[in-house]
Amino acid sequence: MSQALAHIVDDDEAIRDALTWLLRTRNVAARTWASAEEFLAGWQADFHGCIVLDIRMKEMSGLECFDALLERNNSMPVIFLTGHGDVPMAVSTLKKGAFDFLEKPFDDNALVDVVIRAMESDARKQASQETQATVTGRLAQLTPREQEVMQLVLAGKFNKVIADQLNISMRTVEVHRSRVFEKMGVRSAVELAQLLAPGRD
Amino acid sequence: MSQALAHIVDDDEAIRDALTWLLRTRNVAARTWASAEEFLAGWQADFHGCIVLDIRMKEMSGLECFDALLERNNSMPVIFLTGHGDVPMAVSTLKKGAFDFLEKPFDDNALVDVVIRAMESDARKQASQETQATVTGRLAQLTPREQEVMQLVLAGKFNKVIADQLNISMRTVEVHRSRVFEKMGVRSAVELAQLLAPGRD
DNA sequence: CCCGATATTGTGGTCATCCGCACTGTGGAA
DNA sequence: TTCCACAGTGCGGATGACCACAATATCGGG
Known part of the structure; x- marks a missing residue:
């Protein structure tokens, strides 16, 4: 099983580096992806942790990426970042199950706190899913x-x-x-x- | 037990009347309240249906009213209406359990659809809570x-x-x-x- | 053709559950 | 003081659960 990681998906290298540094100082392991396409290509079902997803990116947007992840039954909590947020967008993503929706400029500590809560949430979900999988496996026998x-x-x-x-x-x-x-x-x-x-x- | 009602809380009489008419044409029973204070004063734990809550009102705002309802363990879904919505507000209310968050001007049919979904959601929740209450009651015996x-x-x-x-x-x-x-x-x-x-x- | 997995059945016995009947004792409410 | 809810106990019997030992039968592979 792969380790819990905060997956940072943003096409701005400066932001990726800043977020990575921020998280590392709080002992949160992070991995960066330069585009939604790259992340979707590398995504695997056994990933754990959370996803920090920028909305406005070249080519595929964060919203489209989110929809693609939903279809793949991604289990990781998704935290959206956006510069020019609008209310209907925030509402629709949250109702679709996004973990949080933050507007830039955001408070560094606030983001890290959200990431940590998201990763804790995923760890809890993962634990219950594993026991559930054990039961299902036994039923199959x-x-x-x-x-x-x-x-x-x-x-x-x-x-x-x-x-x-x-x-x-x-x-x-x-x-x-x-x-x-x-x-x-x-x-x-x-x-x-x-x-x-x-x-x- | 009281009947399922859409509770419209807005200090603008024109809006109250318009929403009431809208809902009645789709066979949704509605009751109006001219302020958050009035609604909280009349609120009872056995209310069922949903709440359409305007955010900007004189005296107590919709947000304050929502917090008060949370403390009273209100079970009805809350749909927020706002003229000048901002993203953090929408995010925080949804994360606190609001059912939806709509910006004015909103599409009439869309609002009615949301209200109907909210009322269906409440009916389902109510049913499961009643069976749960039966069990709890028996445990108490x-x-x-x-x-x-x-x-x-x-x-x-x-x-x-x-x-x-x-x-x-x-x-x-x-x-x-x-x-x-x-x-x-x-x-x-x-x-x-x-x-x-x-x-x- | 033999083997393993699956499904089936019987015998006889042990242990657990459930129930009716009968009885004792305590503490609070009428 | 009388009544009642609650708690506790014993006896004996009917019924159900579980198990070891012992077998038969089908089916799909190797």
Whole structure:
């Protein structure tokens, strides 16, 4: 997994260097990209940290870049920088999920604070997504029959009822049930319910 | 429970009348308030629908009114209207949870669409909050001892272990456990776990 | 053709759950 | 003082969950 980085996307080298220096003095690792196209080309799904995105750039704008990232299911928080902001633009980006929207000239410390909050937010999201991925992975290891039985167990049905419904014997249900618990890493139906309740698929 | 209303808060009577008419033609019930103070005085926790809030008003501004509503745990979505919007203001209100932020002059149909989406959003939130309130209410009906036993049941412990831990007999645990299921309206520990997993207290 | 994964079933037994019935004790409210 | 909610306890039985041991059967590869 790649390290958490603040990705600075701006076509002005002076700004890139200034921001990088600013963040480094606060112990925030940064990487710079000279254009939206370059960033999108280098972007990978396992990137973590946050993105500082200038809106007015040559060729592809920050807004277009943001839309492209949304389509790729980017998970990193995006902080917009703009010189001539207008309200509808700010509103629409925030409603689309941007983390913040700052107008130049901005306060150096304020930007760094926002970046740090964004990176903390991403770290939290990442942690919960990883546990979620573990659960999903374990679910994938279940055979079709086991998943079927699991659903009925979660519905609170007795083994006897499940057996009737699937036209199999109680003993077979017990075997599947046991394998489900084993593969999912739980030891009771209660734990299973708690594992699957917050964030179903 | 009160009906869903679009609450229009603006000190300009012409605007209030225009918005009311606009919404009525699209079958959205509206109620007007001539100032932030008046609205806050009349506001009740069981209001539902949405709030259309002008920012620049005599005496208390829309922003101050919004902050007051946040402190009262208002649940209705707030749509800001402003003549001379500035970006930081829009950003900060949206980050504080405002539903939208529109600049005058705005498109009539666009505003109505936003109001309708806001009211739909509130209806959904209200529905989930009501089921949550039901659960919380039932939890409140449990005696302290019953809550204690419930926690241990949810931790997946056997009645025997619970009995040891609370220094009581297994039979007593069974009685409490049974009462918990009865009061919470479930028939198994699995249902209980599912009821309490999404949104703990 | 043999192997592994999947699905299935039975026997017999242990442990846990759940429930009705009967009973004790305490502390606060009417 | 009487009534009631709350807490605690024992007995015995019915039912469900779980497990070790033991098997059969299908299917897709290697």
